[in-house]
Amino acid sequence: MLFRLLTLFMLLSLGLADARLTADDTPSASSAEQAASAQTPKPPRWWEKRDKPGINLLPLFPEVQGTGRTGDKPTAGIHYPHRAHFKIMEQEGDSCLLCHGFGPNTLTDKKQLKSLTTIANEPLRAVCHDCHVDERRGPWRCDLCHDDRTRIWPVDHNYSYIDHHGEAGRRDEAACRECHLDLSFCTNCHLRRDTAGQGYHPLGYRSLHGLEARIDTLSCGRCHNTPYCDECHRAQR
Amino acid sequence: MRHLALIAWLAWTLVARAGEEDPDASYDTSKRLPALHHAVGMSLPVDWSTPEHLPLGPERRVECSTCHGLKNLERMPYRTVDKKSARFLRGGPYATLTAFCSNCHDPAALKRPNIHSMLDDSGKIREDHCTYCHEAVPQERERPHRAVDYRLRLPPEQLCYGCHGKTPHFNALEHQAAKPDEAMRRHIRESERQQGIRLPLSGEGQVMCPTCHAPHQYGVIDERKNPAGRSVQAADPERGIEYQAHPWNAVIQADKQDRLDSLNHELHTTLQLEYRRISQEVLLRQAARDGTLCLACHQFRD
Numbered sequence: 001m002l003f004r005l006l007t008l009f010m011l012l013s014l015g016l017a018d019a020r021l022t023a024d025d026t027p028s029a030s031s032a033e034q035a036a037s038a039q040t041p042k043p044p045r046w047w048e049k050r051d052k053p054g055i056n057l058l059p060l061f062p063e064v065q066g067t068g069r070t071g072d073k074p075t076a077g078i079h080y081p082h083r084a085h086f087k088i089m090e091q092e093g094d095s096c097l098l099c100h101g102f103g104p105n106t107l108t109d110k111k112q113l114k115s116l117t118t119i120a121n122e123p124l125r126a127v128c129h130d131c132h133v134d135e136r137r138g139p140w141r142c143d144l145c146h147d148d149r150t151r152i153w154p155v156d157h158n159y160s161y162i163d164h165h166g167e168a169g170r171r172d173e174a175a176c177r178e179c180h181l182d183l184s185f186c187t188n189c190h191l192r193r194d195t196a197g198q199g200y201h202p203l204g205y206r207s208l209h210g211l212e213a214r215i216d217t218l219s220c221g222r223c224h225n226t227p228y229c230d231e232c233h234r235a236q237r
Numbered sequence: 238m239r240h241l242a243l244i245a246w247l248a249w250t251l252v253a254r255a256g257e258e259d260p261d262a263s264y265d266t267s268k269r270l271p272a273l274h275h276a277v278g279m280s281l282p283v284d285w286s287t288p289e290h291l292p293l294g295p296e297r298r299v300e301c302s303t304c305h306g307l308k309n310l311e312r313m314p315y316r317t318v319d320k321k322s323a324r325f326l327r328g329g330p331y332a333t334l335t336a337f338c339s340n341c342h343d344p345a346a347l348k349r350p351n352i353h354s355m356l357d358d359s360g361k362i363r364e365d366h367c368t369y370c371h372e373a374v375p376q377e378r379e380r381p382h383r384a385v386d387y388r389l390r391l392p393p394e395q396l397c398y399g400c401h402g403k404t405p406h407f408n409a410l411e412h413q414a415a416k417p418d419e420a421m422r423r424h425i426r427e428s429e430r431q432q433g434i435r436l437p438l439s440g441e442g443q444v445m446c447p448t449c450h451a452p453h454q455y456g457v458i459d460e461r462k463n464p465a466g467r468s469v470q471a472a473d474p475e476r477g478i479e480y481q482a483h484p485w486n487a488v489i490q491a492d493k494q495d496r497l498d499s500l501n502h503e504l505h506t507t508l509q510l511e512y513r514r515i516s517q518e519v520l521l522r523q524a525a526r527d528g529t530l531c532l533a534c535h536q537f538r539d
Contacts, residue, residue, distance in 0.1 A: 082537035
């Protein structure tokens with residue numbers, strides 16, 4: 001018995017080595033391209049650079065005024081990558097003057113002018129959101145531009161909201177979707193199966209879901225599509 | 238030597254004190270008018286008139302009460318005069334001081350010539366326009382000069398204010414006298430070299446009006462020989478800057494309305510903001526409407 005097992009192991013090892021040798025000796029065209037692309041990695045896009053882990057200490061030191069380069073200054077917790085917008089601004093016929101007002105001024109009172117200029121220079125939520133939220137022509141993840149999400153989220157989010165959001169979500173789902181544009185924001189937790197947590201449904205819900213699904217099928221459809229059901233039910237049909 | 242120094246100090250002190258204004262003084266006690274004040278006390282010729290709400294005094298004299306609606310203004314200490322009061326200037330409040338002046342003076346008759354319109358219909362230089370800013374008509378315009386050779390009547394960082402306000406457009410204050418750091422200065426020099434333009438800084442290395450604005454009409458200086466002549470070409474100084482309405486205006490005004498309402502409530506004003514796109518720009522060293530001018534100085538990491 002032992003002899004047979006040893007023989008089988010040796011044969012398997014030889015087979016695997018042969019397979020590796022074959023793959024290494026005859027590289028295909030696609031693997032050559034992959035190797036070339038691996039040597040010259042694509043430059044990361046600006047939001048990918050921002051995803052790199054690091055400790056942002058600027059919020060602790062509001063008096064820090066950046067490193068001297070335009071755009072480095074922390075401004076109202078909003079990051080606006082200027083270069084990333086050059087092309088689209090040109091296509092749209094917009095320019096720096098859309099946000100940085102240089103229109104004619106007749107005010108001579110410095111205090112009034114300073115206050116008005118501050119408002120003129122403040123970020124234009126409506127203009128930004130027109131592309132990034134309403135039309136989603138640009139990346140729409142909030143934290144790509146809003147450095148500190150606590151500045152933009154509703155006050156009730158400050159207090160263990162993750163444990164108490166269910167009722168509000170059922171009451172006004174549209175309100176959630178004003179910011180949480182991707183359904184994956186919900187399903188990343190509610191549909192994950194690698195934890196023992198309750199998720200969206202109570203424990204054991206799989207055994208009990210038939211009745212509720214018959215009563216209110218639409219509510220299932222808010223998160224699940226037909227193939228999701230078919231994964232189990234197809235075998236029974 | 239010590240006596241000489243003492244005498245000099247005393248003389249300086251007396252001169253300095255003479256120039257100071259006593260904050261408790263009124264016109265009645267000092268008989269001094271604030272700086273840039275209209276003349277008072279003179280009688281107007283019979284063929285001159287003022288509107289009904291600006292009454293002349295006895296013998297058709299211009300008095301404090303001709304223009305000011307505050308009672309006993311001449312007896313008020315200057316520091317207590319409420320210049321923001323609607324009655325400070327009769328018929329007020331006025332958006333600009335010149336709007337008040339135009340009650341009596343015809344703005345068209347007093348309008349200054351547009352000295353930036355430097356070429357006549359035949360393309361010849363109007364040399365009398367040069368001497369508004371230069372002590373003499375510069376003859377060698379085809380080569381770059383050192384600043385001192387321009388023979389300007391005032392330092393270039395002050396010259397424009399002789400005719401223009403300090404804040405003719407938004408963000409002017411934010412740029413004036415700003416001192417670019419070494420990285421920005423390097424970028425400015427690089428832009429000058431690449432684009433064949435001049436972006437002059439003041440003697441102190443600060444941004445000034447002529448850093449962005451070209452004072453000479455396109456064609457006065459040959460841009461091929463002197464980069465100071467390079468500017469936005471299609472510009473017509475007589476027409477000036479022109480704007481066109483744009484749908485973003487409604488979006489932007491709605492976006493800022495709450496903040497504007499709050500500011501207006503605080504300052505008791507009716508300030509507004511609007512957005513229009515530039516359809517024609519004049520006297521700029523590069524186009525601002527597409528951002529080229531801005532990027533000649535500003536650079537961004539991402």
